[in-house]
Amino acid sequence: GENVEQHPSTLSVQEGDSAVIKCTYSDSASNYFPWYKQELGKGPQLIIDIRSNVGEKKDQRIAVTLNKTAKHFSLHITETQPEDSAVYFCAAKVTGANNLFFGTGTRLTVIP
Amino acid sequence: DAGVIQSPRHEVTEMGQEVTLRCKPISGHDYLFWYRQTMMRGLELLIYFNNNVPIDDSGMPEDRFSAKMPNASFSTLKIQPSEPRDSAVYFCASSLMAVYEQYFGPGTRLTVT
Numbered sequence: 001g002e003n004v005e006q007h008p009s010t011l012s013v014q015e016g017d018s019a020v021i022k023c024t025y026s027d028s029a030s031n032y033f034p035w036y037k038q039e040l041g042k043g044p045q046l047i048i049d050i051r052s053n054v055g056e057k058k059d060q061r062i063a064v065t066l067n068k069t070a071k072h073f074s075l076h077i078t079e080t081q082p083e084d085s086a087v088y089f090c091a092a093k094v095t096g097a098n099n100l101f102f103g104t105g106t107r108l109t110v111i112p
Numbered sequence: 113d114a115g116v117i118q119s120p121r122h123e124v125t126e127m128g129q130e131v132t133l134r135c136k137p138i139s140g141h142d143y144l145f146w147y148r149q150t151m152m153r154g155l156e157l158l159i160y161f162n163n164n165v166p167i168d169d170s171g172m173p174e175d176r177f178s179a180k181m182p183n184a185s186f187s188t189l190k191i192q193p194s195e196p197r198d199s200a201v202y203f204c205a206s207s208l209m210a211v212y213e214q215y216f217g218p219g220t221r222l223t224v225t
Contacts, residue, residue, distance in 0.1 A: 032212065043116070043203050043216030044155070089155065098143075098210045099168065102155040 002027040004092050006103030013080050014111050021106045023090035024072040032093040033073045034100070035064060039086045047088075048075070080110045116217035118204050124223045130192040133220045136185055137206030145214060146179055146189050147203040155203075161187065162210075194224045 003026040013019050023033075031052040036044035050057045050064045050073065057064050063076040077084055087107050091100040117136040125131055137144050145160040159169040164181045172179070176195070181187040191198055201221050205214040 034212075034214075036216075041218070043205070043219050045216065046213060049212070093211050098160065098162075099157045099171075100211050100214075104154050 002030060002092055002094050002101040004090060004101045004103045006090050006106055008106060009104065010107045010109070012109045012111060015080060015082060017080055019077045019080055019084070019108055019110075021075045021088055021090070021108070022072060023074070023092075023103050024070075025092045025101075026071070027092070027094050028068075028071065029095045030071075030092040031095045033064070033066060034091050034093075035062075035075050036089045036091065036102075037086045038089065038105075044089060077108075080108075082110050082112050084108060085110045116204055116206055116215055118202075118217035118220050120220060121218065122221050122223075124225065125194055126225055127195055128193045129224075130190065131194045131198075131222060131224075133189040133202050133204075133222070135187045135189070135204030135217060137187070137204070138215055139185065141206035141208050141215070142184070143207045143210055143214075144181060144187050145205040145207075145211075146187070147205065147216075149201045149203060149219070150199075158189070158202075191222075194222075196224045198222060199224050 006023045034049035037047045038044045061078045066073040087105045089105050090103040119134045142163050146158040149155050158171045159179045161181045179189045201219045203219045205216040207214045
């Protein structure tokens with residue numbers, strides 16, 4: 001099955017700086033890559049996603065890039081704010097399947 | 113919309129007892145997923161339903177686990193008998209488009225002593 005690796009496991013940045021979280025996947029048939037944000041005591045919340053026919057997608061301060069050749073995708077958060085502090089998960093879906101394989105999560109701390 | 117609703121939010125039980133977790137998906141969503149989250153294994157899909165029918169239960173760890181969806185607005189995940197290693201946070205999620213744009217509930221934190 002698909003294997004998704006996520007790095008780093010923890011990340012601390014100063015408020016206003018950028019944060020980058022990277023994920024790699026193993027199955028070249030994967031075609032959908034969402035990112036979820038999980039705040040303490042809450043369920044994961046979808047923040048952005050990208051499909052394999054697109055190389056980059058942006059939504060305000062958040063962007064995701066996909067490199068199909070290298071089988072990796074990244075989440076970029078610019079102008080970080082304290083409310084961005086949370087655990088972020090990447091995931092991948094294999095073509096024809098209806099389940100997501102999640103990375104192990106990155107705990108992001110934005111220092112005011 | 114109230115979002116995905118799960119109950120109870122916290123459950124503490126003794127080993128050997130039966131545990132039932134409940135989920136109400138977002139109205140109109142025809143996919144429902146049950147996940148388990150632990151520090152060791154992360155987020156794992158247990159089972160998912162489409163139009164109230166179980167489609168893939170390959171993630172259910174053992175026969176002690178069972179899930180039902182009697183109608184479009186209610187699902188249960190049952191563990192009988194429970195064991196300490198079942199301690200985890202269990203999430204329910206629903207969507208209109210299979211795994212795309214899943215909405216997660218707040219989760220049920222289960223502790224089995």
